[in-house]
Amino acid sequence: MKKTSKVLSGFVNILIAVSLASMSILVFGNVVLRYVFNSGITWSEEMSRFLFVWMVFLGAIAALKENMHLGVDVFVKLLPEKWRKLLFVISNLMVLYVLWLVLDGSWKMTILNMASKAPATGLPLSFVYGIGILMSIAMAMIILKNVYKAFFGEIKGTDLSLSPDISQDIIPAEQEEQKKGGA
Numbered sequence: 001m002k003k004t005s006k007v008l009s010g011f012v013n014i015l016i017a018v019s020l021a022s023m024s025i026l027v028f029g030n031v032v033l034r035y036v037f038n039s040g041i042t043w044s045e046e047m048s049r050f051l052f053v054w055m056v057f058l059g060a061i062a063a064l065k066e067n068m069h070l071g072v073d074v075f076v077k078l079l080p081e082k083w084r085k086l087l088f089v090i091s092n093l094m095v096l097y098v099l100w101l102v103l104d105g106s107w108k109m110t111i112l113n114m115a116s117k118a119p120a121t122g123l124p125l126s127f128v129y130g131i132g133i134l135m136s137i138a139m140a141m142i143i144l145k146n147v148y149k150a151f152f153g154e155i156k157g158t159d160l161s162l163s164p165d166i167s168q169d170i171i172p173a174e175q176e177e178q179k180k181g182g183a
Helices: 002-037 045-064 079-114 126-151 168-181
Strands: none
Touching: 002 045, 045 126, 079 126
C-alpha cells in the first residue's frame, strides 16, 4: 500500500513538473516568436491555460498528501488528544462533503462539455473539467486513509491537524540563531 502510494505521488509530481515545463516552454516560445519573428503559435495560450488548470488541481492533491494546505489550528492544538481526534474526523468529513460537491459539479460539466471543443486546440472541453473528477476522487481517498489512520491510532498528537506543523521548522531555526548569537 505504501509503495503504491509513493508511486502515485511520484507520478502526480511528475505530471505537475511536466505541466509547468510545458507551460513555460509554450509561453516563452510564443513570446519569442511574436516579438522576434512577428508570428506565433495559435494554440499556445489556450494549451497553457489548460495545463495551468491541471497543474493547480494536481498540486492540490500533492499538497493534501503532504499535509501542506493552510489551516488555523491554534485552538485545536490546545485540546486534549481525544477532542483533537474528534475535530480531525469532523473536519475531514466536511472536506469529504466539499469534495463530493466538486465531484458532482465536475462530472456534470464533463458530461455537458463532451461534444464541445476548445477553439484553438480542438481538445474536448471535458479534458479541462475532467481534472475535477480526478482531483476529488484522489483527495477523497487520501482523506479516507487519514480518517482510518486516526481511528486506529496511527495518527496521534500534533498530526491530528489538516495543516502542517510549522513549529517544528521554526523552533530549530530559533535555536540555531541563539547558538550563533551566544557563541
